[in-house]
Amino acid sequence: MENTASDLATVPIQWWGIVLVGLAMIASIILGLRALPGIILRALLSVLPSQAATILEKTVSPFKGLIRIVFLFALVDLILILWGPDFLSSWGERLVSLNLTVATSVLASRIFQQFFDVYLIDAAFQSGRKVNSELLIVSKWAVNAAIIILAILIFAQTHQVNVIGLLASLGVGGLAIAFAAQNTLSQFLGGIVLYIDRPFVVDDYIGLPDGTFGRVESIGLRSTKIRTSGKGTLMIVPNNSLTQVNIENFTGAKKVMSLLYLTFYQLIEEQEQALIREVILASTQDIFGINPRSTNVTFRTLNTGGSEAKTQAQITLFILGSGKASMDIRRQMLDRARQNITVKLKEYGVQFDIEEPNIYVDSPITI
Template identity: 45%
Template sequence: MNIVNEIFQFILRKDMRNLEIFILCVIASFVIGRYTPILIKTIIKRFLTPQIIDIYEKLIYINREALKWSGTSIWILLSLGFIRQYTALYSFLNDVVQLAVILSIAILASGIFRQLIRTYGVAIIRKLGYQADDLLLILETIVNVTIGFIAVLVFANERFNLIGLITGLGIGGLAVAFAAQKTLEQFLGTIVIYLDRPFVTGEYIHLPPSGKFTDSIYGRVESIGFRSTKIRCSGKSTLVIVPNSILANVEIENVTRGKKVMVLLYFDFNQKLLDKGQALVRQVVEESMESLFGVEPDSTKVIFENLILNPDVIINDNSSDANSIEIKPSTTVLATDNNPQLERTKARITFFLLGSNQNSFELRKQLLNIANEKVAHKLNTFGIEFVMQEPNIYIEAPVTI
């Protein structure tokens, strides 16, 4: 009985109550963090305008996983005040939770900026008269690196003397640079290849003759190492080992990425287009697509097809009039009827998108959606309305090796 009383009194101690409160707060933090995106969305709907709601959904709510972790880690950080008397435990958890807060906020900021660029940046850059293409991808990379650098500085500033650290790294870096100049050059070449990614393992590349090698090299990249890259030559099957410092300074032709994607769009017009109407549609579509960066020149084709609605005649048994009928449009066939009210025109549009990687293709698809909206708006000004079939069809056409 005395043991039970001692345990009960130990639990009722003030410091133990603080520890229990902290544990409960941590559990509550996970619950609150899980519903943080929905809670913020509810508050915005209650007090703010629909425009703010739309911005929140497009930029922040789509990154709700990062927002959940940010909310959870922030609440846990606030809960650490209950265990300040446990110095060792508080110091350890404070470092871990601070790192979690910084990382989650950095990931959230990166996601928000990516959505900001892809949602609004494309239209803004095009309005300024510039081509929105790989520039946006480069901008995303620069911003992500900047966010990561700031996150490291914020965390380091909490724990270290940054001035002393940077000074020490600068002196040590100069010593290493003089002692291992060639090795450092190869290492920097490796970094350039991994960041710029002119090729990856498994791709076919062609290297023209240069001052380092007299014959051109064409083959499949087998591996990218710390010092060099191994290329299996086509035809001879020999293995060529090229230092990364050389690859960072020569012209590289990536044969595998020389591919294009055929795009098929279908426009269903709510009327029959005469020759003048078809010519107008063809002109608007070709001008819009050819001005779209990344579309292969002179690849846009517009094919028209006249269709009619084939009516099914159904006797209405519920009507008191035995001769009453109900006309219900159902299937479409090639136009053979002269009834203009049932005739429709359908257009099939094909063209090729060019790109070096999946990110550039995704960006061009977003630009295509903007171009489609412009086509619809321009045709509406001429009284021509259509419905575009969804989704768009993309057929990849890789180069034949």
């Protein structure tokens, strides 16, 4: 009886001991995951060349928290794989693996975004060739799409999901529907194209090749409603026809005026002003999206009340774009052009102060 009582008394102690060991292991794993990305990053920085180490540090360091999440999902996924092929671990592994795929895709996309903003724009500008900002935007979206597609394919391949067979079976069933409702399906697909491409949005003023001009009142899945200017009538246009014609968007065309001020330490003579104007125009004329015909450089004399008079240059640039992404990238390239102007003028021995930041003023397109 005494032995039985002592054995029963030790059972709770053993159970709590297992719980404490488990909690200690979990705490160790969490602490290890917090420290592991930093350890790996420092190890890579120590072995890579200086330039590659700088690029890695600037692009990867801001996302240590997301890297820890990826490591956590990877560790849990590995544990479930080693656990065994039973029902619970199998479906649990698929769920964790799906989260791992999503987290890894987000991490890769954000690292590329950081690399794109910090290095690619600057490298494109330093190449000495004309910089096409629209091509940069397309490249950015293409890489993000490639990351998503690659993640889907890797997940499908590692979990025996026959993506090609699934798409083929869906295609056979959808073929009959496509023949039965060809016209309606064409209009529906045209609506999807308009939503993705977004050549115009509601309240934009657009013009069509047949002379139609008016304000977009709504964009449906099958048709778009345009309130014509002058008559005020409502025109309903099938979406598939809008995807096959040239559309002139008067509202969507954005025009932003950028003002940059250079204050020189002394009065600048006319010959030097001509040199400065030439350097400024040469530094901005090769940027797509900058209207070179509207670029203007004016000089004026500043009298600061008793001190020596100075010359100030006002640089007026017009940035053209069709969306927020293109405008943001062109502003970044304009900042790079401003740095180029500063370097070239200092090579000629011209000393000046430049106001920070640039002044941007919206200049709407005249309808």
